[in-house]
Amino acid sequence: MNAKMDEIIERAVIANRLDTITKEMGYALERSSRSPIFAEACDFACGICNGAGDLVSQINGIPILAAAGTFSVQEVIRKYSGQIEEGDVFILNDPYQGGNHLPDIGIITPSVVEGEVLFYCVSRAHHGDIGGSVAGSYNAKATEIFQEGLRIPPIKLVSKGQVIIEVMDLILQNVRNPQMLQNDLWAQMGANNIGLARLRELVGHYSVARIKGTVTYLLDHAESLTRSAIKRLPDGAYTAEEWVDDDGFQEKPIRIRVTVTINGEEMTLDFQGTDPQVQGFVNSALVTSTTAAWIGALWALGSDIPRNSGAFRAIKVCLPEGSLLNPRDPAPVTLSTLTPASEIISAIFQALDPIAGGCLPAGFGRYCGPSFYGIDPRNQGFYVGFAFCALGSGGGISGRDGYPYMAPLSNYGGVRAPNIEANEIQYPHLTLCHELEMDTAGSGMWRGGPGVRYSLKFYGEPTNIVMFGDGMKIPPFGTSSGQPGSLNCAELSMPDGQTLTLASKESARTLPEGTVLTVVSSGGGGWGDPRQRDPERVWQDVLNGLISPAKARQEYGVVFTEEGVDWAVTKELRYYQTGWNNPLDLG
Template identity: 25%
Template sequence: MNNLQRMPKVSELPDVSFDGVNEPYIPGETLNISPKLKLHSKWSDDIDPISYEVIRHNLWNINEEHGATIQRISGSPVAIYAFDLNPSILTEDAEFVFFGPYMQYMSGVTDVQVKWLLENRSDNPGIEDGDMFLANDPWVGAAHQMDVMLICPVFWEGELFCWVTNCLHQHDIGGITPASFCPSAESTFDEGILIPPIKIIENNEIRRDIEELYLRSSRSPEIVALDFRAQMAGNMAAKERILALIKRYGPETIKGVMKKIISTAEVDFLEKLSKIPDGEWRERSYVECCRPGDRQVYPAHILVRKKGNHLTFENEGTALQDGAMNATYAGWRGSVMVAINQILCWEQSFAMGGALRHITFDPTPGTFTCARFPASVSTAPVQAMEIALYPTYNVLAKMVYSDPEMRKDIMCTGGSSQFPTVFFNGLDQRGDRYAMGLIDPLAGAIGAFSNGDGISTGGQARTPICKIPNIEHTEQLYPLLILYRREIADSGGAGKYRGGLSAEVAFMPHNTEEILHNTVSSGSALPTSIGMMGGYPGVTNIITFSKDTDVLTRMDEGLLFDDLEALGGETIAVPLRQENFSQKAADIFSVTWSGGGGYGEPLEREPSRVAEDVRAYSVTREAAHTVYGVVLDRETGDVNVALTKSLREDRRHKRIQSYEGDVKTLEGELILEVTQNINVRQGDAGKHYCCSRCSADLGAISGNYKEACISENLPLSVSNPLIGDPDRFVDADPLFRQFICPGCGFIVETEICLRDDPFLDDIRLQL
């Protein structure tokens, strides 16, 4: 593991130029904009409620239609099925009005790019009506090189009125690997072309010289050129509709609605913060393998600090940048913004400009979630950015839990939390070259809620309207045959409320002799869809290769099968980073993605719900007994109430029978409900944590409540029966750590950690 010495945060580097060159671009409080560019800054505060709602919904529809226009013209599976795009509307000075409902982090990186453009292009070459700017430089603001942004200023009577932008993942923009995900890259120089914002459309015409420069590095220039025109059409459609609104209602009214959307969201955000105690909340997760052959594990930390009406996010404790697993400041910030939007701003329809006025992002440069130039960042969205995003749900959930209303918005980590990226390429039956990524893991799973189960194959939370292609469509486009795609029992994290199930897809070559694969995966040794407040994690990613099976013989004989082991052959655990992995005609490639995390103690799940899970093939009989402590009748499947009660009590008793300390019960005033399992009460010695069930004293709020719990270090397989031996992929010693109340034996919290890791100090309140 690389060195984790203390390094300065952005706020501790006042003399460093965060200009998007060697360090990430981080805009200051005021922008240095050329006086050549005139900004439209007049608006009306006198807008009647009906007009406000009509115009607000018009703006929302314009933005959504913007994305749909890109999809219709592109026709790419990336746009149609992966929904790997997002449009945005911003004010003249780059405050968000609306995100689109597609891939959320793509909007999260938009405002910094527009601000860079205002500061660096407003003088030379200038920003004029009819211009559009192309950009994909991650140190300026892109997530990674393939997420290309097209930025369009909207002018009214010679003044910059607002911006419409879109971001679309491109099929290939160069680099050492087809599709431009480069798992063996050691720096950005091994990856696709980097383009800071450049004027590619001038006076409403494409600059041919710039377009040719943009397309030259691509293995698929025709596809990228079509996608560029789809992006251009999306911007033009949104621009024309905004201008039509201005002509109808007047510029000051439209700008007034934009400003009110932002200020309304700000008021709502501040009202929520007023209900939350000051404090700090932390989460820790891990990325495995930063280059081919690597067997190390790299920690990623996220911290949110709430003080008054302000939130600060940090990543201190995250491993140093290394290999090909990194993300830049913009990617990390954009990922964190996804969770903020969904937990704290969901009522505002993706309008989080007001919230951002009260949020500071203060990461540590040089870590792998805030990498300096020239780190490799092409795999950022499926590794460093996801490992920044999904733990943020947990820290925000614990932060808002004390408020009964916001508690309802809690959502555990979802499936595909480290996307099992598989890119396949080769020659099809016509001799044409193809390359594409496996999109099916976008089916993901939604993690458990504070009041109900997660959603099986419910998509990815980062893309609210995501979907996956029909099997037949994939087979039509590429020379492969999909044998099955199915949900997997026990894949959802156990808990009082169970995480959503994930799924498995298996395929073989069809009408081609060979398929070549590049894999970029993590979350295969250690689960990353972690549970919360006693919940267990979802299954890990599982990528399996079955070599020289008898599948062709069975198909010739018309025999059905649903188990790869029945097909014989050699089973190989595919390395997490592998290039040009060859799949022949009788070989089967199988991908299972992670399930949703569970919420709460599994022994508190209603036995009747466990029985129903077994009937629905969501949970196996074995897991019902070993994980949930439920005894089912062998014939009817009904719950044996007496034996279940006895088994659960016995398990809780065994957890605490070796505890030799004294258990003190707190009876003072209830101050705060901290999590489902922890309260704060006023004790003789001040405010103390205590068990929410039995009020056992868990120590002063100035300390870590976990120190007062019984801790158990258990194999990862205890957390989920589908998790295999981590030794297949990593040299580290990961485990499943439980923290148990010494008074009643219920689980207070869980951790996925390494054996030598200290207890995570996940909650530190200021009361």
């Protein structure tokens, strides 16, 4: 009995040590990077894979990046099997060879012990520019991946501890801010080196055999938990559809269709019926689509399941070739980690909601740019920035209102909103407004998070913006009788007084000095009938400026006096609106 308990404790210690190592890698990457997208937005993920390329541990960073690390490692193994040595470092970003989209560069460093690759440390991060025909690498009018930036197949960047200068030079020659990109690559490699050092300490304390045995157990245990969770769901086929606004070329919405089949201990996510690949950059290659499908499925199955490759074994993902979610090379894919990755997850939520027991939220707001770039008049330096301060909000869920200011769903709060003052130091603009917007939250017993109004004035010249995103036509869905959230919207106020409404996907536009950009992001969808919301919560929302009195009356059936809820009128109004007595005790 004592020996068995010792084994259980040892496994727990090693598992927590691996998780701690990935967190330390993330802290190191955040603190040593140069670009704001790393250091402030934290648009990255770190993980550890075993020698076979199975994901063992990952930091709670950007979900769509973290789980994809296993694909990158497996591509390196496929290409370099038998040629991987201590001191090597690999780099890749090609979406058709283990990457997400071109701005996300993966750095992979093997941990070689006794002549065997025991682990791979992986850092995967979004870089501000990776070349292509538009600065920032979000080319809303790209029709092929070659217009989106530099493609890096799995390749050695460092061989036996020596940087391959020719490879580094080739990469840096094809981007607009080479020094920043190089510094951030050093930060990624440094984070991996910290992971290697901690893994060596782990190996020094335990034998290789015991560590490998524990890793095998961790993967098998995650698989067992996943299968048990699937088995608790009723067998059957559950179908849902979600839609992307457009691809920037065609006007009609693009369908994502999923059928989730539960059969005993196995789950199949079949996307047959999804629309064919499109001309624009909203296509999603196999890695991103599969990762998004895993995220949606595991969210429904429970947070107690470790997010490693063992959990993925019981979830089969079928993506028709030539479809929006598995396009043929060289289709453009840059928007994919935002849209349609988030809509893949949303479709799975809607399919499983009837059997998930209220554990799934309503729809999240979709990301809607822009990026901006130009020459900073203060230092004559080139800059690329992103409107992370205009993030949308999450959907309500049974027992809790949606979180504000955290969308899109594929990132689930992993991208941090930068500090306003720091943003003004880094880029030539002034923030005029940054606040939650009234009446944007989807109404519900548990409402969505409210959207954000964000205005900034550009004083650099020239300033260029590129709009990329979605959600200007299709709002975040409500569920269980909850109402949809609001739409994204964006406009420019020109110095001459003219106002221009922006589309969600626009090619580069040059702005005169003094132009004001205003983005109002989506509020999340609501969960449950709004007329079942506690009237005191509605009153607090009115006091806080999140809901207008008119919306409180029309959608929530709540009326106020100067002192608070008018209980008698509210009870009568709710009865009139619904035709039945409200279950809340209204006195």
